[in-house]
Amino acid sequence: MCFNCAIMNADIVNICMNFTVLSLFPEMFESFQRDSIVGRAVKEEKINFELMNIRDFGIGKHRQVDDTPYGGGEGMLMMCEPLFTAFENVECKTKNVNKRRIIYMTPQGESFTQQKAAELAEYDELVILCGRYEGVDQRVRDELIDEEISIGDYVLTGGEIPAMVVMDSVIRLLPGVLGKEGSHVNDSFSEAFDGKREHPHYTKPADFNGMKVPDVLLSGNHAEIEKWRRENLR
Numbered sequence: 449m450c451f452n453c454a455i456m457n458a459d460i461v462n463i464c465m466n467f468t469v470l471s472l473f474p475e476m477f478e479s480f481q482r483d484s485i486v487g488r489a490v491k492e493e494k495i496n497f498e499l500m501n502i503r504d505f506g507i508g509k510h511r512q513v514d515d516t517p518y519g520g521g522e523g524m525l526m527m528c529e530p531l532f533t534a535f536e537n538v539e540c541k542t543k544n545v546n547k548r549r550i551i552y553m554t555p556q557g558e559s560f561t562q563q564k565a566a567e568l569a570e571y572d573e574l575v576i577l578c579g580r581y582e583g584v585d586q587r588v589r590d591e592l593i594d595e596e597i598s599i600g601d602y603v604l605t606g607g608e609i610p611a612m613v614v615m616d617s618v619i620r621l622l623p624g625v626l627g628k629e630g631s632h633v634n635d636s637f638s639e640a641f642d643g644k645r646e647h648p649h650y651t652k653p654a655d656f657n658g659m660k661v662p663d664v665l666l667s668g669n670h671a672e673i674e675k676w677r678r679e680n681l682r
């Protein structure tokens with residue numbers, strides 16, 4: 449990898465994972481990193497976010513970041529220079545530089561799965577590049593990126609929402625992140641469910657306007673309940 453890793457920040461070496469996000473719209477991540485389970489994981493110093501604005505590394509007084517594609521065609525491409533400079537400024541926040549993965553969010557990438565989330569949860573550092581416009585110059589992809597990920601066969605206006613999808617699914621797998629909300633062991637797609645989707649869930653009341661909870665779930669018979677749940681995996 450061709451960019452330098454700056455000195456780690458001694459205050460946060462105990463976090464499970466550091467996420468560095470390179471984006472033209474870093475404000476989009478404010479609520480994501482502040483609220484709910486992800487926000488709590490940040491407060492508890494289980495994870496850390498570094499949001500980098502690619503515009504800060506733009507060229508000239510207009511901070512240019514994009515240009516027209518060689519050979520013609522629609523749209524603009526994110527240029528090499530701002531992105532290579534941005535990557536040179538990525539800092540490592542955890543001890544183990546080798547456990548870092550650099551990801552580019554693009555509809556041209558491999559489809560994201562629960563298994564991929566589990567794989568990424570093993571790293572200490574995820575660096576995520578969010579594309580905009582028609583994407584980024586191929587030389588950035590060839591030189592800087594370890595892996596390209598798509599969140600599905602549709603095209604969004606940029607990689608920010610896909611980056612949040614990937615980070616959210618990874619964060620909830622990190623040790624201690626899910627508290628009383630539950631565990632990820634019995635998730636849809638998990639080994640516990642043979643890779644299938646979870647069974648239906650019900651809560652009180654047992655009868656809501658004539659819509660009844662299946663009797664077996666009220667029976668207290670754990671073996672029968674377990675059997676019903678297995679039969680109702682999808």
Ligand code: ADE
Pocket residue numbers: 553554555579597598599600601602603604605606607610
């Ligand atoms: N950027 C735009 N669309 C995308 C998608 N489907 N997955 C990942 N990044 C994207």
